[in-house]
Amino acid sequence: MNAWHWWHQGDMVTRVSAVLLLAMSVASWVVILWKAWLLRRAVAAVGRGTAAFWQSPSLAAAARDLAASDRDRLVLPLVEAAAGIAQGAPAGTLAAGGQRGQQLTRVLRDALHGVLGRLQFGQVLLATVGSTAPFVGLLGTVWGIYHALTALAGGGPVSIDRVAGPVGEALVMTAAGLAVAIPAVLAYNLFGRWIGRVEADLEGFALDLRELLLDAPASPGG
Secondary structure, eight states, X not given: OOHHHHHHHSOHHHHHHHHHHHHHHHHXXXXXXXXXXXXXXXHHHHHHHHHHHHTSSSHHHHHHHHHHHOTTOSSHHHHHHHHHHHHOOOTTSGGGOSOHHHHHHHHHHHHHHHHHHHHTTTHHHHHHHHHHHHHHHHXXXXXXXXXXXXXXXXXXXXXXXXXXXXXXXXXXXXXXXHHHHHHHHHHHHHHHHHHHHHHHHHHHHHHHHHHHHXXXXXXXXX
């Protein structure tokens, strides 16, 4: 099938559907390639970062080492947040209120949410493409079949040969919708597993870090 002929024969609805599927495909593949690179690095970087932390002589030294090595800022935000509590929150502020354990829980939770928010960026787009692209393709197919049959109705006797071509061209939209949706769904599921693994590692590290600082006295130098 000649693509130019298909484009020329289609009306505005068919063309808009095709352009929308193309935009969805480009956007999803950009996100897929970027997140595959990011998350593969993240899975390894979290392990290296936590191991380096426990090998450091102090909290301040760990923060300095991670500032140089943790380029993706996965473990460092938690350490920096904990270091701020270890040095003491500014007096007279709500941040200084409550017990030390509550303060640690709050700052570590906020830091963890910030890291996970960056890792989860793009997941909504992949889920949206995976769930809507088949329906966009189906809309293009239904509209194309309707358009083709309407054109054939006023053009003399209808035969299978005259129907097969236009209907076959319209069905391409369904295939295009599935071709856009399937990679997005597969990537969403795979990335979800990687993010869950990183999240579990960071949550465990945050818990260990909280327990460590609860047992240690606050000191300005860490």
